[in-house]
Amino acid sequence: MKSLLDGYYRVLKVTLTCLMGLMIVPVFMQVVSRFTDLLPRYIWTEEVARFCFVWIIMIGSMIAVRDGTHFDVDLLPKPKRFSNRGILKLVRHASMFALAIVFLVYGIDFAKFGMAQSSEMSGINMLSIYITFPLAGLTWILFLLEKLALDFKQIRSNREPELEA
Secondary structure, eight states, X not given: OHHHHHHHHHHHHHHHHHHHHHHHXXXXXXXXXXXXXXXXXXXXXHXXXXXXXXXXXXXXXXXXXXXXXXXXXXXXXXXXXXXXXXXXHHHHHHHHHHHHHHHHHHHHHHHHHHHXXXXXXXXOBTHHHHTXXXXXXXXXXXXXXXXXXXXXXXXXXXXOOOOOO
């Protein structure tokens, strides 16, 4: 299962990189058309850039869940025992898991709503944008299941779990 998640994680990183490169094209076209007469002023460029940005944000959040790079706030002092640290991680990851379920369940309804709509400027079906929310929820669930397993391992062993390379 870990190798499958590692492969999916790599695909997400490559997709994120490609989307960042792709977003440069319409933004560059917008800038050039605003300040010069070299390109006509296309309306669709702003919308495509925005849609790329939505995908970039959601894929970035998926990667951040796997990396553990989402921000968190320390409200309690850091426990001295590793098992107690594991309990705090477990609470944090369980809270994130609950939010992921909300994104998945309500995101499916949101995506169904988007299936019946299309963009006014570019004509792109809105499902291509709205699907990012349930996809993010599902991805968060997969990555958090891995983290929850490590949390339980840390609680049981009372030491920091080692991550396999």
